[in-house]
Amino acid sequence: MPEFHKLAPALAKTFSEDGVVFIPNAIEQFWIDRLDSGIQKNVNTPTERGRIWNRDDQGRTCFYDSQAWREIAEYQDFIENSPLASLAAQLLETNRVNFFFDAVFVRTPGAQFRTPFHQDEPYWSVKGLDTCSFWMPLVPVEKKSALEFVRGSHRWAQEFRQMNFGDLTSDARDQRRELSRKEYEPFPDIEGHRNDYDILSWEMSPGDCVAFNGRIIHGGSGNLSPGCDLKVFNTQWLGDDIRVCFRGEGMDPDHSSVMREHDLNHGDRIGTELYPEFCFD
Numbered sequence: 107m108p109e110f111h112k113l114a115p116a117l118a119k120t121f122s123e124d125g126v127v128f129i130p131n132a133i134e135q136f137w138i139d140r141l142d143s144g145i146q147k148n149v150n151t152p153t154e155r156g157r158i159w160n161r162d163d164q165g166r167t168c169f170y171d172s173q174a175w176r177e178i179a180e181y182q183d184f185i186e187n188s189p190l191a192s193l194a195a196q197l198l199e200t201n202r203v204n205f206f207f208d209a210v211f212v213r214t215p216g217a218q219f220r221t222p223f224h225q226d227e228p229y230w231s232v233k234g235l236d237t238c239s240f241w242m243p244l245v246p247v248e249k250k251s252a253l254e255f256v257r258g259s260h261r262w263a264q265e266f267r268q269m270n271f272g273d274l275t276s277d278a279r280d281q282r283r284e285l286s287r288k289e290y291e292p293f294p295d296i297e298g299h300r301n302d303y304d305i306l307s308w309e310m311s312p313g314d315c316v317a318f319n320g321r322i323i324h325g326g327s328g329n330l331s332p333g334c335d336l337k338v339f340n341t342q343w344l345g346d347d348i349r350v351c352f353r354g355e356g357m358d359p360d361h362s363s364v365m366r367e368h369d370l371n372h373g374d375r376i377g378t379e380l381y382p383e384f385c386f387d
């Protein structure tokens with residue numbers, strides 16, 4: 107049974123309106139230490155999905171891996187027993203959430219690489235508004251190095267052309283196709299017109315997390331001061347309106363094969379042992 111961490115109800119309203127909330131002291135030190143040891147294992151022995159997202163000319167890197175939770179006991183323990191499931195359920199104002207997947211972003215000291223602005227849910231094998239992701243640093247983060255969010259953008263109606271991360275990482279697994287029959291809006295140039303947008307970010311300490319909707323525009327992180335590294339453990343959770351969605355553009359992570367093996371097809375409600383369910387009655 108996961109721990110329950112009671113949130114002030116006002117946070118769910120802010121989450122719904124802004125698409126993002128900062129939750130100080132969400133996680134106890136016990137979990138930070140546990141995840142820290144999990145990340146160490148993960149970096150030393152990446153899964154087949156692990157990759158260096160960016161390496162600069164000084165050898166500083168940003169490592170990415172995902173869906174390692176069944177292989178790394180510390181991650182599995184955290185997902186099944188930490189208060190995160192309860193936080194997701196409260197923010198999504200439901201009593202039932204499913205775990206979707208984990209991801210880690212590990213930058214070496216001084217790494218400057220910033221993740222381009224994007225939305226997450228358009229890349230996924232599911233569709234819907236009821237999603238909640240947690241960006242959780244295991245080390246202190248200066249505001250200039252934290253993930254940034256465009257307030258309220260999860261509710262914008264446009265369907266934007268998302269970044270092809272394959273152009274950035276030269277990794278085939280990051281490739282995204284362009285669908286000729288689909289009309290996309292050009293992705294807004296947030297970085298070039300920062301003053302035109304309401305951009306939120308927070309200075310953070312280990313134990314704090316930022317919860318955000320999978321449709322909110324977000325990016326940044328990196329820009330680390332000399333000597334500062336950044337280790338982030340990230341989890342994604344799914345709520346009531348989420349349905350399986352196989353997308354022609356390509357998916358990351360692409361769960362279509364494993365979903366089909368578990369009899370989950372386009373349009374189905376999420377479930378099965380692939381996506382464990384947590385109920386809070």
Ligand SMILES: O=C(O)CCC(=O)C(=O)O
Nearest residue numbers: 211221226326327338340
């Ligand atoms: O930490 C980062 O650089 C990127 C994080 C991100 O885009 C995400 O968690 O969805």
